[in-house]
Amino acid sequence: MSAISAMAAFSGGLADLIEQVMPNAVAIRGDQGADSWTAGSGFVLDDACHVVTNNHVVDQPDGFTWTAAIHGYPTQPIRILGRDPLTDLAVVELSEPHESALVLRDRPVRLGEFVLALGNPLGDYPESVSVGIVSGLSRQLQAAQHERPLQRLIQTDAAVNPGNSGGPLVDLDGTVVGVNTMIRDDAQGMAFAVPAATVARVVPQLIAEGRVVRSALGIAVHTRDAEVDGRTAKREIVTRVRDADSPFQPGDVVISLAGQGIDGHAALFDLLDAALIGKQTPVEVVRDGKRVAFDVVPGRLEERK
Secondary structure (H helix, E strand, O other): OOHHHHHHHHHHHHHHHHHHHHHHEEEEEEEOOOOOEEEEEEEEOOOOOEEEEOHHHHOOOOOOEEEEEEOOOOOEEEEEEEEEOOOOEEEEEEOOOOOOOOOEOOOOOOOOOEEEEEEOHHHOOOOEEEEEEEEEEEEEEOOOOOOOOEEEEEEEOOOOOOOOOOOEEEOOOOOEEEEEEEEOOOOOOOEEEEEHHHHHHHHHHHHHHOOOOEEEOOEEEEEEEEEEOOEEEEEEEEEEEOOOOOOOOOOOEEEEEOOEEOOOHHHHHHHOEHHHOOOOEEEEEEEOOEEEEEEEOOEEHHHOO
16 A cells, blocks of 8 residues: 555544544533633533533533533533542533443553544634644643642643643544643643543542542642662652641651552542541551551541641
8 A cells, every 4th residue: 555545544534533423522611691601622421411521611600501512413501410620520411312422441541642632622613623642641730720630641742722621532443541631831732631541430420429529648748759668769758747646747658558559649549539438447658767557547538638
């Protein structure tokens, strides 16, 4: 096959893929009076009218009227089912059934994979698509509207603009690898998406409960280099202890929780789910160069901030 034929085949396949996935891309709009509006994107997740988007898209004051536009369908009202600020994910519900949906990918992306970003850039260009590659893995970024840094983000050079937030990042099979969520304003071609694995963990809780319940240890931690067993690596260091009777001490290097090793913020936060609330939980730290083990009873995150 000649180079031109190969490019033509790739172009045709890409167009076919876009025709397949675009009917599940959602343009979300919130209106509050004639001159007050906001816009974002989302995607249809299942046949129960659930649409995934970003929390910051729908995190607006009371009084907004929310609607969704999908290719080939009339604009319809939507309602917000649940939001999770810590992962910047939200679920809204369509008022009308939708005949198809996108599938979350169940395996990690690889550096260099082709991906497509679908969405509604600037709130004025619905059914837009851009093509790029996975240009970075497991990024951590802090944004002003996020209480914690977002973890394990996928970096892509696919063009993403304000209004694309909440839209799907899909692979060449049409499965969702991430949710487009933020860009670096001080750079070019640096966009980031919440990975599908996080979506798969968080969204069912938002659908069922409207929120995600998490546990907390009553400490503040900071990531920095620390030596454990003669090896220096990035570790979680306790910087502040909120409870006077806590067994933690400032300077403790947290190396395991509930029998699971801790090698960063993401690993620690993943373990702090609702199942640990009120449960005696083993912890191991390095303190003054020695391993120290003790038990803690995590509380609810809302009560230990």
